[in-house]
Amino acid sequence: MGRAFEYRKARKFKRWDAMSKAFTKYGRLIAMAVKQNGPNPEANNALRIAIQNAKGVSMPKDRIEAAIKRASSKDEKDFEEIVYEGYGPYKVPIIVECATDNHNRTVANIRMYFSRAGGSLATSGALDFLFERKGVFKIKKGDLNVEELEFELIDFGLESIEVEDEEIIIYTKFTDFKIMQDKLEEKGVELIVSEFQRIPTTYKELSEAEEEEVLELIDTIEQDEDVQNVYHNLN
Numbered sequence: 001m002g003r004a005f006e007y008r009k010a011r012k013f014k015r016w017d018a019m020s021k022a023f024t025k026y027g028r029l030i031a032m033a034v035k036q037n038g039p040n041p042e043a044n045n046a047l048r049i050a051i052q053n054a055k056g057v058s059m060p061k062d063r064i065e066a067a068i069k070r071a072s073s074k075d076e077k078d079f080e081e082i083v084y085e086g087y088g089p090y091k092v093p094i095i096v097e098c099a100t101d102n103h104n105r106t107v108a109n110i111r112m113y114f115s116r117a118g119g120s121l122a123t124s125g126a127l128d129f130l131f132e133r134k135g136v137f138k139i140k141k142g143d144l145n146v147e148e149l150e151f152e153l154i155d156f157g158l159e160s161i162e163v164e165d166e167e168i169i170i171y172t173k174f175t176d177f178k179i180m181q182d183k184l185e186e187k188g189v190e191l192i193v194s195e196f197q198r199i200p201t202t203y204k205e206l207s208e209a210e211e212e213e214v215l216e217l218i219d220t221i222e223q224d225e226d227v228q229n230v231y232h233n234l235n
Contacts, residue, residue: 026054034071131198135177200233
């Protein structure tokens with residue numbers, strides 16, 4: 001059928017894989033939120049945000065409701081948030097955030113990924129200083145005036161604002177996340193994602209070939225079902 005068909009097919013499968021990974025990620029966040037503070041999103045802010053983020057990646061309503069129902073069962077396993085830190089090839093610092101119901105399985109897998117790539121796990125907290133945790137919000141641009149929005153949000157913890165295609169990305173300090181979340185909801189803007197991210201404080205330069213090695217490791221880590229987010233400081 002030709003190279004064009006094969007290219008479109010490959011892109012479609014990649015998109016499906018990304019959606020499946022996103023559904024797993026937010027399904028686990030929903031489960032953890034329900035286990036911690038109950039199934040009512042009106043009384044559970046973490047659950048409300050997890051549901052909103054799940055909708056932002058087009059997770060079907062029935063899958064969201066099923067995740068809440070499963071997590072409400074006493075028989076459902078508990079997921080634990082764990083952070084691993086390590087060095088990839090060429091000493092690139094990598095932080096891996098996981099949500100797992102089996103700590104031994106997860107740490108064994110993460111250690112194996114690093115080891116096979118010539119890297120190694122570091123002790124907890126060893127690399128944390130190289131990243132700064134930020135609140136990150138993505139909203140639909142629509143007919144919003146970005147300059148007016150920026151001026152309005154400064155008093156609610158806005159640090160910086162970017163426009164990417166039809167989305168506005170807002171950054172806040174870790175401690176200002178809830179204040180900004182409440183303000184954006186009060187404004188009635190269409191929130192796509194509200195989450196914490198680890199932003200590098202410095203960046204590492206590598207050659208193209210060296211960078212490929214590191215990105216191969218990152219891709220391998222991201223395929224693991226227990227992995228929620230992977231952060232690095234490649235420029």
